[in-house]
Amino acid sequence: DVKVTQSSRYLVKRTGEKVFLECVQDMDHENMFWYRQDPGLGLRLIYFSYDVKMKEKGDIPEGYSVSREKKERFSLILESASTNQTSMYLCASSYGGVDQPQHFGDGTRLSIL
Amino acid sequence: GNSVTQMEGPVTLSEEAFLTINCTYTATGYPSLFWYVQYPGEGLQLLLKATKADDKGSNKGFEATYRKETTSFHLEKGSVQVSDSAVYFCALSVNTPLVFGKGTRLSVIA
Numbered sequence: 001d002v003k004v005t006q007s008s009r010y011l012v013k014r015t016g017e018k019v020f021l022e023c024v025q026d027m028d029h030e031n032m033f034w035y036r037q038d039p040g041l042g043l044r045l046i047y048f049s050y051d052v053k054m055k056e057k058g059d060i061p062e063g064y065s066v067s068r069e070k071k072e073r074f075s076l077i078l079e080s081a082s083t084n085q086t087s088m089y090l091c092a093s094s095y096g097g098v099d100q101p102q103h104f105g106d107g108t109r110l111s112i113l
Numbered sequence: 114g115n116s117v118t119q120m121e122g123p124v125t126l127s128e129e130a131f132l133t134i135n136c137t138y139t140a141t142g143y144p145s146l147f148w149y150v151q152y153p154g155e156g157l158q159l160l161l162k163a164t165k166a167d168d169k170g171s172n173k174g175f176e177a178t179y180r181k182e183t184t185s186f187h188l189e190k191g192s193v194q195v196s197d198s199a200v201y202f203c204a205l206s207v208n209t210p211l212v213f214g215k216g217t218r219l220s221v222i223a
Contacts, residue, residue, distance in 0.1 A: 004156070033210060042202065042215035043157075058210065090156055099145060099206035104156030 003027070004105040006091050012111045019078040021108050023091030031098050032074035034058075034066065037088040037107070049074055050098055081112045115140045117203050119214035126193055126221050134188040134217045136177075136203035144205040146170075146179055146186040151200045151216070160188075160201070193221045 007022035025032065033048040035058075045058030047066040055066050063085060067075045074093075078085055088109050092102035120135040138144065145164045149157040161170030166181035175190045186203060198221045203214040 040215060043213040045210055048210050092157075097208065098210045099208050101147060101159045101162060102157075102211060104158070106154070106156045 004091055004093055004103050006089075006105040006108050008108050009106065010109050010111075012113060013078075013081050014113055015081060015083060017078075017081050019081045019110070019112075021076040021078075021089055021091075021110070023074045023076070023093075023105060024072050025074075025093040025103070026072065027093070027095070027103075028071065029093035029095045029103075030071075031094045031096075031100075031102075032068065033092040033094075033102060034064075034074065034076045035090045035092065036060070037090055043090065046076065048098065083112050086110060086112045115144070115205060115207055115209070115212045117205055117212055117214035119201075119203050119217050122200075122216075122218040124217060124219045126219070128195055128221055128223050129192045130221075132188070132190040132193045132197075132219070134201055134203075134219070136186045136188065136214060138184050138186065138203075138205050140184075140205055140207050142207040144207045146177070147204040147206075147211065148175070148177055148186070148188050149202040149204060149213075151202065153199070157202060193219070195221045195223050197221050 034046045035043040049068045065077045091105045094100045094102045147162045148160040150160045161172045163170040163179040169178045200216045204211045
């Protein structure tokens with residue numbers, strides 16, 4: 001089975017901090033994705049990557065950046081955290097085209113105080 | 114653009130009741146359609162999918178049929194269990210990353 005592992009289940013940070021969320025997948029998938037999930041808004045795509053060192057903006061990239069130095073690892077970076085970035089963050093990966101079914105991690109619940 | 118509209122929840126049913134969660138979509142092109150389920154405290158899991166008109170996806174007693182004429186992909190189950198309590202997401206893709214609906218929370222009571 002595909003395993004997508006997010007480094008933290010819960011994280012509390014302060015406004016203005018630089019925050020790193022890490023995601024690792026163990027099935028050699030080309031594509032990796034970062035979403036945020038908010039009540040009443042569903043899942044919104046922040047960034048995705050279809051290859052090492054490649055990245056594409058999703059629907060809500062403002063305030064975020066990403067890094068993919070190795071195929072198995074995809075990092076989401078909040079350059080200067082703000083309270084409106086308090087959310088559940090979900091990482092996913094997929095094989096083949098970016099339209100293929102995705103495998104999700106269990107999420108990181110991030111609180112910015 | 115591409116979008117998915119799901120019925121708003123929460124939906125509360127008694128055990129063994131029939132379930133329908135409505136999903137309609139708007140897409141430029143010919144989408145693939147998916148249902149994902151999110152159990153409490155977990156990430157999303159693929160429940161079923163369909164890639165062309167009239168295809169029926171099925172898994173764990175759940176079914177959904179790709180209806181191109183009504184642009185719909187409604188999720189159904191004949192007899193729900195308490196263990197089906199979760200949030201259900203409809204999603205589509207047209208050679209792009211998945212576009213998700215807002216989710217429908219289902220609670221099944223014994």
